Amino acid sequence: MKFHExxxxxxxxxxxxxxxxxxxxxxxKIIEVHQTEYSVIDPxxxxxxxxxxxxxxxxxxxxxxxxxxxxxxxRFRFYTALIDHVKIKSEKPIExxxxxxxxxxxxxxxxxxxxxxxxxxxHSLKKYDGNEFLNIINTKIESNKNFSEKELLMISLLxxxxxDEDIEQAIxxxxxxxxxIKDLKEDIGQFAKGxxxxxxxxxxTNESMNRTISNLVGGNMKIVEDYAQRVAQQKVDEKLEEKNxxxxxxxxxxxxxxxxxxxxxxxxxxxxxxxxxx
Numbered sequence: 001m002k003f004h005e006x007x008x009x010x011x012x013x014x015x016x017x018x019x020x021x022x023x024x025x026x027x028x029k030i031i032e033v034h035q036t037e038y039s040v041i042d043p044x045x046x047x048x049x050x051x052x053x054x055x056x057x058x059x060x061x062x063x064x065x066x067x068x069x070x071x072x073x074x075r076f077r078f079y080t081a082l083i084d085h086v087k088i089k090s091e092k093p094i095e096x097x098x099x100x101x102x103x104x105x106x107x108x109x110x111x112x113x114x115x116x117x118x119x120x121x122x123h124s125l126k127k128y129d130g131n132e133f134l135n136i137i138n139t140k141i142e143s144n145k146n147f148s149e150k151e152l153l154m155i156s157l158l159x160x161x162x163x164d165e166d167i168e169q170a171i172x173x174x175x176x177x178x179x180x181i182k183d184l185k186e187d188i189g190q191f192a193k194g195x196x197x198x199x200x201x202x203x204x205t206n207e208s209m210n211r212t213i214s215n216l217v218g219g220n221m222k223i224v225e226d227y228a229q230r231v232a233q234q235k236v237d238e239k240l241e242e243k244n245x246x247x248x249x250x251x252x253x254x255x256x257x258x259x260x261x262x263x264x265x266x267x268x269x270x271x272x273x274x275x276x277x278x
Contacts, residue, residue, distance in 0.1 A: 016191040017052055019153055021059075024099055024123045028054035034083075048079045049198060058083065058094045065101045065159075065167055065203050068120060073110035077118050097121045101160050101167055101203075128154070130163030134173060141180055149188050152178070156195040159203065168204045171196065175216040193217045248275045 018030050034051040050061040060079050064072070076096040084094055096118070103122050110118040137155060140147065155177050159170035174196050178184070196217050204210045244265050251261045258276065262269045 016149065016153065016188060017050065019149055020195075021052065021061075023150065023153060023157065024061075024097070024125070026059060026061075026097055026121075026123070028056060028059070031055055034058075048083075049202075051083060053092070057092050060094065060096045062096070062098045063199060063202060064098045064103075067103055068098060068100070068108055068122060070110075073108065073118070073120060076120055077110050077112065080118070095119070095121065097123060099123050099125070099157075099160055125157060125160040126162045128161040130158055130161030130165070130170065133161060134158070134163075134177075137177055141177070141182075144182065147181060152181075152184075152188050152192045153195070156192040156199070159199060168206060168209055171199050171204055172209060172213055175200070175213045179216050244271075245275050248272055252276055 014030050014033055017033055021028070021030070030052045032053040034053060048060045049063050052059045052061065060076065060083070062076065066072075076098075080094045080096060098120060100122050103124060104126065105124045106122050108120045108122060110120065112118055133154065137147075137151065155174055158174045158177075159167045161170075163170055165173065178189070178192055178196060181189075197214065200210055200213045200217070204213060244267055247265050248261050248267075251264065252258075256264070258269055258272045262272045265272070
C-alpha cells in the first residue's frame with residue numbers, strides 16, 4: 001500500500017475491526033490485530049489483507065474481486081502456514097475468510113490431501129442495495145446529519161454491495177463520500193479511509209483513478225502517518241505514566257519526600273502531588 005496502514009489498523013483495528021467483522025457476519029471477539037507482512041521462505045512479499053486474533057481462533061480476512069480459484073486457495077493455505085509458523089505462537093485454529101465483490105456466501109475447500117481439507121469461508125454484502133445506500137448517505141450529508149460508525153465503515157465497503165457501478169467507480173464513490181462528511185471523527189475516519197486505500201490499491205488498476213482516490217482519501221500522506229505515530233506515541237506515554245505512578249507510590253511508602261520523588265522519577269512536583277493525593 002501507499003501508506004503505513006499496518007500502524008493505523010494496529011491502533012484502531014481492535015475496535016473497528018470488530019465492527020467490520022459484524023458487518024461481514026464473522027462471529028467472535030477480537031483480542032489483537034496482527035501485522036500482516038510475512039517475507040519468509042520466498043523473497044516475494046506475502047501479505048494477507050487483515051489478520052485478527054479472536055478469543056478462540058485466528059481469522060485471515062481477504063478482499064477479493066474475482067472468483068476464488070485454485071491458486072487463491074493455495075495462497076490462503078500458505079498464509080495460514082506462515083502465520084502459524086512465523087508470527088503467532090498459539091494453539092488456536094486459523095481460518096481464511098474472503099469478502100467477495102462477485103461471489104455469494106458459501107464455503108469452498110482446498111483439498112490438501114485425501115484426508116485433509118482446508119475450508120475457505122466466502123462472504124457477500126450483495127444483500128445491500130448500494131445505489132439506495134448511496135442516496136441515503138448523500139441525503140444525510142446534505143442535511144448535516146451524524147453518521148453511525150457502522151455507516152462509516154459501510155461507506156468504505158460500497159464496492160461489495162449490489163450496485164450499477166463497476167468496482168473502480170464504486171471505490172471512487174466511497175472516497176468522494178468519506179471526504180465530504182463534515183466533522184468526521186479522526187479515529188474511525190482514518191480506519192475507514194485505510195480500508196478504502198487498501199481496496200484502491202488492490203482493485204483500481206487505472207493509474208489516473210488510483211491517484212485520484214489516493215489523493216482524495218489520503219490527502220497529504222504525511223498527515224495520515226503522523227496521526228498513526230501520534231496514537232502509537234500516546235499509548236507509549238500512557239504506559240510510562242502508569243509505571244511512574246507505581247514508582248511514586250512505592251517511594252512514598254518508603255518515606256521519600258515529594259521533592260525527592262520528583263527528582264528521582266524525573267517528573268514534576270505537581271504530578272507527584274496529584275498521584276499521592278489519590
